[in-house]
Amino acid sequence: MPTVIVADSLTESRENIKTILRADPTIEVIGEARDGDEALQLVKSLSPDVLILDANIAGIDAIEVTERVSPNVGVIIISLHDDKILLRQLMRAGASDFLLKPVARDELIDAVRVAAMRVQRYRALAAGGSEGRVGQIIAVYSPKGGSGKTVIACNLAVALARHHTGPVCLVDLNLQYGNVDMVLNLMPQHTIASLAQRQGELELEVLERHLTTHEDSGLQVLVAPSTPQYAETVTVYLVEQVLSLLRKGFDYIIVDLPTVLEDYSMVALDTAEYIILVTELDVLAIHNTRVALEILRQLYSPERIKVVLNRANSQVQITPEKVEEVLGCTLLARIPSDGRLVVSSVNNGIxxxxxxxxxxxxxSIVQLAYAIMGREAPIGELVQPTKQKRRIPVIGPLIDYLLGPS
Ligand SMILES: Nc1ncnc2c1ncn2[C@@H]1O[C@H](COP(=O)(O)OP(=O)(O)O)[C@@H](O)[C@H]1O
Ligand SMILES: [Mg+2]
Incomplete structure (x- = not known):
């Protein structure tokens, strides 16, 4: 969870920002400062991920504060005035974003998340030498449609985003009929297809701007094209680039795959740390899973392939134990059937x-998330339910702002 210090000489302005950030369960405000000196002291003692800093703060000025704390802390400048000269100086000093007052809620939260993500990456790089982050790809696949891949991938990704401290991403590789955006009630500005024109020069920073944030969990999502025509523009090469870049920026990358094994699905399977093979208590599903397992076992080492049984409590003649016997493996998770909850969750996008x-x-999904993280799942009450918030599109990044309207 990103930690934030708010530094502004005006009490009212600090209060506004704190109110916005406190309403977001995925961000924590750990301190506030009235001038530059206090801001520097607090950054030193509390080491936040992000400092929100007024451009005209009293005491040690914003440029010096920025110079001294970045890049180890992400600095978001807020200002009453659209002063491009000062802004340039602040950017040179290392500020990562700039917002005009009064600050819009979604803009601010988005800026905090992006700044925190960059700082975490910077710190990981600084700590771990040149290699940096190498995230794990978790591919969710099933050789049968309707078996619950998308529902499991989305809820698993959200559970990981909530229970793991580092950044988590979800990629919808159902290029023709992806619906991760609907399951999570996202209003994406970009999809994987908008990256097609950039494929020769794709960098993580560009890619990150094409992700959509799931507000209630902080999960970052790469959404599928809006119509099947756009799917054709997404090449295997692009998918390869996207996945390899995401591994540098995220700890876990969950990939929701289509039923048909396309070339680009194979890219995800090839690079996956774990392939989650979803099956069900029905003969057709088990038959297809067995065939798929045979192929996958020829291609990949068996410990990478994990079978998850969906609708595991259905009252039919087949038992989960029988499934294990037929498939020759232990089930990594048993996800019960809960028609009422799943359908209303999908319909409401929560x-x-x-x-x-x-x-x-x-x-059962949270347990699966912990199994993937290699940690013991918590016992007792889990995270509190959160209210759904509608996402309002955010303005473009700073560079677009500096360049003016195109
Ligand atoms: N455990 C479950 N309990 C009840 N309904 C489920 C469960 N898992 C999936 N569903 C329902 O099954 C349908 C297909 O799920 P989906 O995730 O879209 O499958 P896939 O992506 O494999 O095609 C959806 O309508 C979903 O609501
Ligand atoms: Mg699906």
């Missing part, structure tokens, strides 16, 4: 792991 964290199905 993942059930957030709206009903203590439902049996949510607990």
């Amino acid at each position: 993942p059930f792991v957030l709206s009903h964290p203590n439902a049996e199905i949510s607990r």
Whole structure:
């Protein structure tokens, strides 16, 4: 969870910012400062991820404060005036973003998340030599449509974003009929197809601007094209580039795959740390899973392939134990069926792991998330339900602002 210090000489302005940030469960305000001196002291003693700094703060000025704290702390400048000269100086000093007062809620939260992500990456690089972050790709696949890949991928990604401290990303590789954006109620400004023109020069920073934030969890999502025509513009090469860049910026990258194994799905499977193979208690699903397992076991080492049983409590003749016997492996998770909760969750665009964290199905997904993280799952009450918030599109990044309207 990003930690933030707010530095502004005006009490009212500090209060406004704190009110906005406190309403967001994924961001924590850990201090506030009235002048530049106090801001520097607090940064030193509390080491926040992000400093929100008024451009005209009293005491040691904003340029010096920025110079001294960045790049170890992300600096977001807020200002009453659209002063491009001062802004340039602040950017040179290392500020990562700039917002005009009064600050809009979504703009601010987005800026904090982006700044925190960059700082975390910078710190990881500084700590770990030149290699930097190498995130794990978790590919969710099933050789049968309707088995629950998308529902499981979305809720698993949200659970990871909530329970893991580092950045988590979800990629919708259902290029023709992706609906991760609907399951998470996102209003994306970009999709993977908008990256197609950039594929020769793709960098993580560009890619990050094409992600959409899931507000209630902080999860970053690369959404599928809005119509099947755009799917054709997404090449295997682009998918390769996207996944390899995401591994540098995120700890976990969950990939929701289509039922048909396309070339680009193979890219995800090839690079995946774990392939989550979703199956169900029905003969057709089990048959297809067995065939898929045979192929996958020829291609990849068996410990990378994990079978998850969806609708595991359905009262049918087949038992989960029988499935294990037929497939020759232990099930990594058993996700119960909960028609009422899943359907209303999908229809409302609120993942059930957030709206009903203590439902049996949510607990099974959280447990799966912990198994992936290699940690013990918590016992007792899980995270509190959160209210759904509608996302309002945010303005473009600073560079677009500096360049003016195109
Ligand atoms: N555990 C479950 N309990 C009840 N309904 C489920 C469950 N998992 C998935 N569903 C429902 O099954 C349908 C198909 O799920 P989806 O995730 O879209 O499958 P896939 O991505 O594999 O095609 C959806 O309508 C979803 O609401
Ligand atoms: Mg799907």
